[in-house]
Amino acid sequence: MTAAIDPFQLFGTGETEIPPVRLTAGKLAVDFKDGNLRTITYDGTEVLRAVSYLIRDRDWGTYAPRISGLTIDQRGDAFSVSYLAHCTGPDDTDLEIRVNISAEAGGAVVFEAEAISKTGFETNRCGFCILHPIVGVAGALVSVEHVDGRRENTRFPDLIEPWQPFKDMRAITHTVMPLVTAECRMEGDTFEMEDQRNWSDASYKTYVRPLALPWPYQIPASQAVRQRIVLNIADKRETLTTPASVSPDGRAVTITKGDKRGTMPSIGLVITPEEAKATLEAHDVLAEIGSQELLFHFDPNSGHDAAAFEIFDAIARLHAGTSTLEIALPCRQSPLSEAQEIAASMQEAGFKPDAIVISPSVDRQSTPPGSQWPACPPLEEIYAAARSAFPGARLGGGMLSYFTELNRKRVPSGPLDFVTHCTNPIVHAADDLSVMQTLEALPFITRSVRAIYGDKPYRIGPSTIPMRQNPYGSRTMDNPAGGRIPMANTDPRHNGRFAEAFALGYAAKVLDAGLECLTLSALTGPFGVIASASEPSPPGGRRPIFNTVATLARLAGSQWQECASSDPTAVLAFVAAPGKEAPQLLLVNVTPIAQQVELGSFRPADELKSGVSNLEPYAAVSITLD
Structure with missing residues (x-):
């Protein structure tokens, strides 16, 4: 209960x-x-x-x-x-x-x-x-x-x-x-x-x-x-009957096998200059998670300078996977001169990421209907500058903000090796129900991106419950009282099981988009999987979302199979088969009440988990299958 x-x-x-x-x-x-x-x-x-x-x-x-x-x-x-x-x-x-x-x-x-x-x-x-x-x-x-x-x-x-x-x-x-x-x-x-x-x-x-x-x-x-x-x-019906799709209260949610299959995406962690030192100090936890990608953020308009690249390089050298640098280009000078200046600082620090995501800083702010588009160099010029300044690196573009901005300003994909954007669930409302309901919209977002960009490699993130940047105003909202408020730069639920469930539900909802990388958190800070020493937290400082991110990182590259839920507003599920290991049935309860789950034809390796399972509120579990 x-x-x-x-x-x-x-x-x-x-x-x-x-x-x-x-x-x-x-x-x-x-x-x-x-x-x-x-x-x-x-x-x-x-x-x-x-x-x-x-x-x-x-x-x-x-x-x-x-x-x-x-x-x-x-x-x-x-x-x-x-x-x-x-x-x-x-x-x-x-x-x-x-x-x-x-x-x-x-x-x-x-x-x-x-x-x-x-x-x-x-x-x-x-x-x-x-x-x-x-x-x-x-x-x-x-x-x-x-x-x-x-x-x-x-x-x-x-x-x-x-x-x-x-x-x-x-x-x-x-x-x-x-x-x-x-x-x-x-x-x-x-x-x-x-x-x-x-x-x-x-x-x-x-x-x-x-x-x-x-x-x-x-x-x-x-x-x-x-x-x-x-x-x-x-x-205008002659007789009024409750639709068959409405389950009586107390009926178990049934999980069945679906037809869709694919490959699990790589899992990323975002690292900002503000959190780079804490990330380096927690390098053992970084290795334990085993994420495939590190997404380094660099924004000169936020005071980031060449010093960031030295610590970025130190972190990247401890990481077994690949790295990407996302750049919010100020565009006060020519894109080429700014890109070359950043590249020179990176070279001096020895920092050489595998990929670059570049976007004009002005595009981080939304241009609402009826508003005048702000001055900005042509994106083709910015991408050409990046190709010249960062030879050998894969080039990504899109938006450092949300799908909204990408949908309204559709970047030319020809020069790009991949497209990317973020999402945030507390733009308009921040109550628990509204946040979890945003998961319903994710398949529509990914399908719309695929309709625009076809089979171009596609990344999402960082997408977290707290908002890292507000495209619709001058600031994100401070939240010292730890409430549930829209557009807040911290959110208490990121510390709880709610975020663990949200992250696994997010992954389930975007599986068939064919993402090459999904970033759902940072290592440290308000978006991190571990808490600071001053925060109330579980032993070892690990927030519950740590479990989801580590599990998804372990499953990256494995084959997934769709699962259908008789009530997807309550329970989501999918199967992942990690190499030579036994398949895993991943289940998540996205509600604040316990859910009974009927596993149907699935055969758990542990016979005690067969039949009907009980999922506690916001529980995310993995069941080994025969």
């Missing part, structure tokens, strides 16, 4: 999330949490992932409003919720939001909000966000009503759209299941949709205020901002 496990073991903090309140109205069910609606289902099928009222600051950070006067009324066939939310901005500016939510069986869900400020309030966005799920919805038919009354019958994007697929929206209608449709009507402003899979969110997001309008903007003092969301579900 979850209650028997120390929360610190799971989440790296003793602070647990307040569970949602389940509200129902007939066949409609919603989870009410932190003032918003999550997991909106009808007759057991997810209709919307969320309806939320959000306030963003000038760096796209999300305010956590203080809620008061909360009233929840659950009746037999209806519910209602009301509360006041308060935000305090810079210079003691204030914003108050009055919220009412209601639903009746057979009727609409209504979520209305009125925001007003006594002082005026600066924001990048203030209003509703509606999230449609992606599984079963991607590529499906949808009808969009625009603000001028025009109706557009089209499809949700299948491959990930770099820009907004739908603009000037008033309502959107999609099929939930045969003969059941859901219309979401949005009142009070102009809405548009973005494909949130760009950021590895498992949703399409419809949000208020078009991005083409200026931001940040000011909400004038004493001027009310009113918005309303109305969700209507039309059910």
